[in-house]
Amino acid sequence: MSIESREGLISAQRNERTADKLATGARPTLVKILAVIGLLFLVAPILGILSRVQWLDLWSQLTDPAVRDALVLSAWTSSATTVIAVVVGVPLALMLARGHGRPAGLVRAFVVLPLVLPPVISGVALLALLGRNGLIGAGINTWFGFTIPFTQVAVVIAQLFVALPFLVITVEGALRTRGRHLEQAARTLGASESRIIWSVTIPAVRTAIIAGAALCWARALGEFGATVTFAGSFPGVTQTLPIEVYYSLVTQPDRAIAISVLMIAICVVVLVSLRRSWSGRFLRDA
Numbered sequence: 001m002s003i004e005s006r007e008g009l010i011s012a013q014r015n016e017r018t019a020d021k022l023a024t025g026a027r028p029t030l031v032k033i034l035a036v037i038g039l040l041f042l043v044a045p046i047l048g049i050l051s052r053v054q055w056l057d058l059w060s061q062l063t064d065p066a067v068r069d070a071l072v073l074s075a076w077t078s079s080a081t082t083v084i085a086v087v088v089g090v091p092l093a094l095m096l097a098r099g100h101g102r103p104a105g106l107v108r109a110f111v112v113l114p115l116v117l118p119p120v121i122s123g124v125a126l127l128a129l130l131g132r133n134g135l136i137g138a139g140i141n142t143w144f145g146f147t148i149p150f151t152q153v154a155v156v157i158a159q160l161f162v163a164l165p166f167l168v169i170t171v172e173g174a175l176r177t178r179g180r181h182l183e184q185a186a187r188t189l190g191a192s193e194s195r196i197i198w199s200v201t202i203p204a205v206r207t208a209i210i211a212g213a214a215l216c217w218a219r220a221l222g223e224f225g226a227t228v229t230f231a232g233s234f235p236g237v238t239q240t241l242p243i244e245v246y247y248s249l250v251t252q253p254d255r256a257i258a259i260s261v262l263m264i265a266i267c268v269v270v271l272v273s274l275r276r277s278w279s280g281r282f283l284r285d286a
Contacts, residue, residue, distance in 0.1 A: 046264060052257050061258035069236045070244040077152065077240065078220040081159040085216045089167040090209060094197065096168070097175035114162050122161055123229025130157070154231035155238050159220035166219050170212030174205040211274050218270045222263060
């Protein structure tokens with residue numbers, strides 16, 4: 001590259017940075033201060049946990065049989081929850097993205113409700129529905145002699161209730177913002193609606209589905225309130241990692257800190273892996 005070309009490239013990059021600064025505008029000092037305070041409020045608790053970690057004993061704490069059982073339970077229930085969420089959540093997102101008017105708004109309100117509902121209330125609601133004397137649980141107990149609460153099935157149901165909205169909202173947002181010209185072209189060519197969904201719509205938002213599934217999995221992994229209310233806390237049966245943290249805080253705080261660090265690390269890995277989806281491919285799909 002010649003000197004003139006290199007200087008031209010540097011000048012173009014400088015002009016681009018200047019244009020970006022002019023487009024975003026200067027931030028007032030007060031805004032910067034408040035932003036730093038907000039960031040510190042989010043980061044400081046994580047630093048507090050890291051400052052309490054017994055790094056030399058971390059591995060032994062995490063390989064304790066009770067922690068290992070809770071980790072295995074959390075991993076498989078969260079994975080099962082995510083699979084079910086994809087199977088039922090993607091069709092729900094398709095219906096919401098194509099729906100209009102008050103009925104669609106009402107359905108969307110129920111989808112979002114678990115996000116703002118206290119998790120313990122979610123557990124109580126599940127007990128009222130599926131408990132031994134619940135609206136549906138009483139019939140299950142009478143006809144099949146099986147009770148859902150305080151089983152691993154209850155763990156999956158509790159996680160699904162609180163985590164499903166993350167996948168539905170993510171996929172619906174991608175479906176609403178992307179164009180429908182490909183679907184219209186396929187429809188013009190005579191493709192059936194089922195063929196269009198499987199061959200055009202879903203591949204076009206696959207990145208959003210992956211991102212929503214990852215968020216769903218992470219939320220299911222960290223679920224506590226609904227799980228402990230609906231599924232209880234039985235070691236090796238329904239005691240997930242968050243429940244293990246809660247009970248370890250009293251008797252073994254070092255173990256609680258170690259598990260907390262593990263879960264923070266897992267969530268950070270999930271979020272970092274999704275960063276490219278949020279900043280690049282997800283926007284292109286939209």
